[in-house]
Amino acid sequence: MVLTQEKAARGKASGVGKERVDRVEGAAFRIRHHALNMGEVQGQGYVGQALGAADMLAVVYADQLRFRADDPEWDGRDRFLLSTGHYAIGHYAALAEAGIIPVKELETYGSDNSRLPMSGMSTYTPGMEISGGSLGHGLSIAVGAALGLRYQGSDSRVYNFLSDGELDEGSTWEAAMGAHHHQLGNLTAMVDINALQADGKTDTVLRTEPITEKWQAFGWYAQRVDGNDVSALLAAFDNAATQAAAVGRPSVILCDTKVGRGVPLLEDREKAHFMRIEEHEWQLCREQLTAGYEGKAAR
Ligand SMILES: Cc1ncc(C[n+]2csc(CCOP(=O)(O)OP(=O)(O)O)c2C)c(N)n1
Numbered sequence: 001m002v003l004t005q006e007k008a009a010r011g012k013a014s015g016v017g018k019e020r021v022d023r024v025e026g027a028a029f030r031i032r033h034h035a036l037n038m039g040e041v042q043g044q045g046y047v048g049q050a051l052g053a054a055d056m057l058a059v060v061y062a063d064q065l066r067f068r069a070d071d072p073e074w075d076g077r078d079r080f081l082l083s084t085g086h087y088a089i090g091h092y093a094a095l096a097e098a099g100i101i102p103v104k105e106l107e108t109y110g111s112d113n114s115r116l117p118m119s120g121m122s123t124y125t126p127g128m129e130i131s132g133g134s135l136g137h138g139l140s141i142a143v144g145a146a147l148g149l150r151y152q153g154s155d156s157r158v159y160n161f162l163s164d165g166e167l168d169e170g171s172t173w174e175a176a177m178g179a180h181h182h183q184l185g186n187l188t189a190m191v192d193i194n195a196l197q198a199d200g201k202t203d204t205v206l207r208t209e210p211i212t213e214k215w216q217a218f219g220w221y222a223q224r225v226d227g228n229d230v231s232a233l234l235a236a237f238d239n240a241a242t243q244a245a246a247v248g249r250p251s252v253i254l255c256d257t258k259v260g261r262g263v264p265l266l267e268d269r270e271k272a273h274f275m276r277i278e279e280h281e282w283q284l285c286r287e288q289l290t291a292g293y294e295g296k297a298a299r
């Protein structure tokens with residue numbers, strides 16, 4: 001299903017019913033499928049992150065975000081800022097699922113003259129609000145955007161997607177302080193805690209725990225959830241939306257995810273930050289993904 005209509009309902013009070021969960025899980029499945037197809041074009045890439053974060057992206061694009069698919073720069077849109085430029089493959093998949101870019105265009109991922117470079121760039125891609133390849137800057141930009149929108153009297157919200165590696169960056173915490181200082185109740189951050197970074201496991205690179213308490217100490221409304229559980233994510237985003245206000249506490253949703261989620265072949269792969277996947281493995285990945293999705297749907 002391609003969502004072409006304006007998504008206006010945010011933070012629905014309707015509860016987390018089966019129909020809503022099924023719809024978002026369907027979107028997450030297609031996002032994963034798109035990401036595998038794009039990865040195959042290059043033979044390698046940040047596929048594990050896209051699979052891990054697909055449920056978060058599906059909740060955002062299929063349920064929470066207000067946008068017009070045929071007018072990505074519409075003034076009244078919510079802003080989704082991808083801090084982590086290397087997650088662009090997952091973001092492109094979500095933009096295609098949302099109808100903002102054509103599914104067919106995903107085949108051009110990472111190729112010369114493509115609008116879909118391997119690292120997200122705002123000047124190339126509709127719906128890509130910032131160029132986030134230099135990590136640790138997204139939240140600062142989100143703070144400025146949220147403040148600016150409030151000054152303009154806009155009711156649009158700002159969502160910022162960060163990775164756990166970005167919690168190593170001092171600038172992230174400066175921005176967190178700024179958001180609290182300015183009482184940016186129109187700002188929601190989400191952190192993909194996949195326990196991994198370029199140099200290895202997060203807890204061996206730099207211990208960032210206890211993460212929830214840190215955000216709380218910085219004045220944020222913090223929730224920690226299983227980031228691969230769509231029901232839990234929907235409930236957390238609904239809670240955040242209930243808190244949202246022009247002036248109020250910013251929200252953060254801390255999402256524990258698994259790299260490669262949905263494709264057992266990739267879930268336990270070493271060197272998961274930048275995966276090399278052999279030519280014969282791509283089809284197997286798609287089959288495993290489909291089997292897992294259909295098996296879950298049948299239960
Ligand atoms: C400011 C900055 N420093 C270093 C890098 C190099 N870099 C690219 S991805 C990455 C890992 C960051 O952690 P995370 O996003 O959690 O990694 P992942 O979960 O994708 O493995 C690093 C250090 C960068 N892009 N920007």
Ligand SMILES: [Mg+2]
Pocket residue numbers: 163164165192193194195196197
């Ligand atoms: Mg990580």
